[in-house]
Amino acid sequence: MITMKEVWKTYPNGVMAINGIDIHIDKSEFVYVVGPSGAGKSTFIKLMYREEKPTRGSIQIGDEELSKVKERHIPYLRRRIGVVFQDFKLLPTLSVYENVAFALEVIEESKANIRKRVMQVLEIVRLKNKARFLPQELSGGEQQRVAIARAIVNNPSVLIADEPTGNLDPETSWEIMKILEEINNRGTTIVMATHNKEIVNTMRKRVIAIEGGRVARDEAKGDYGYER
Numbered sequence: 057m058i059t060m061k062e063v064w065k066t067y068p069n070g071v072m073a074i075n076g077i078d079i080h081i082d083k084s085e086f087v088y089v090v091g092p093s094g095a096g097k098s099t100f101i102k103l104m105y106r107e108e109k110p111t112r113g114s115i116q117i118g119d120e121e122l123s124k125v126k127e128r129h130i131p132y133l134r135r136r137i138g139v140v141f142q143d144f145k146l147l148p149t150l151s152v153y154e155n156v157a158f159a160l161e162v163i164e165e166s167k168a169n170i171r172k173r174v175m176q177v178l179e180i181v182r183l184k185n186k187a188r189f190l191p192q193e194l195s196g197g198e199q200q201r202v203a204i205a206r207a208i209v210n211n212p213s214v215l216i217a218d219e220p221t222g223n224l225d226p227e228t229s230w231e232i233m234k235i236l237e238e239i240n241n242r243g244t245t246i247v248m249a250t251h252n253k254e255i256v257n258t259m260r261k262r263v264i265a266i267e268g269g270r271v272a273r274d275e276a277k278g279d280y281g282y283e284r
């Protein structure tokens with residue numbers, strides 16, 4: 057599903073964030089990306105959704121080579137790769153419904169299809185009853201659930217999450233993890249960068265540890281491994 061071959065990333069200021077990474081992630085895997093601050097986790101993840109381009113090497117998602125995707129085709133790529141961020145990134149003046157529908161509208165779906173699909177995903181994240189609310193009227197956990205709904209509305213094969221529980225309390229973080237696990241159980245590959253030791257150590261999924269821009273550890277039922 058996701059293959060990185062000899063991937064390197066040096067930022068324009070000369071920082072070498074990723075220094076030769078080779079990994080393969082299969083369909084339906086759930087993978088945690090861990091590592092010390094500044095280790096390159098966000099860069100690794102940004103390369104996967106084509107927010108950054110590698111300086112060298114190839115990244116393939118499904119049968120698509122990311123470096124060959126043209127700028128104008130990126131919205132279509134995001135249809136197959138959903139992304140969730142620590143700070144939710146919802147549009148503040150749009151309702152829950154509109155925030156989720158927006159992702160479909162940019163690729164010109166019909167109104168009837170939009171309505172059907174948006175209500176389906178709001179049901180998955182258990183927010184159907186708050187479709188008309190504005191983001192500011194929701195708790196942090198609810199806002200993150202909207203962001204997840206938006207990320208999966210196009211039924212992507214891969215969901216990428218960069219610290220999705222970073223702004224949430226432990227209980228709310230677990231609610232988010234439950235939803236991500238349900239989405240994973242439906243067949244979506246999930247890659248999640250996190251500093252949340254408790255979640256990683258409880259879930260016992262594949263753990264890729266990045267240190268100094270390289271894979272320091274890659275374990276099938278791994279643990280967090282750092283004091284934090």
Ligand SMILES: Nc1ncnc2c1ncn2[C@@H]1O[C@H](COP(=O)(O)OP(=O)(O)OP(=O)(O)O)[C@@H](O)[C@H]1O
Pocket residue numbers: 067068069071072073091092093094095096097098099100
């Ligand atoms: N846009 C950028 N331009 C220049 N350097 C950057 C940029 N983004 C990140 N870096 C640098 O690349 C290195 C890796 O950063 P990255 O954000 O990938 O680490 P991280 O593991 O996600 O850290 P954290 O856990 O603190 O979020 C750091 O030295 C950082 O300063």
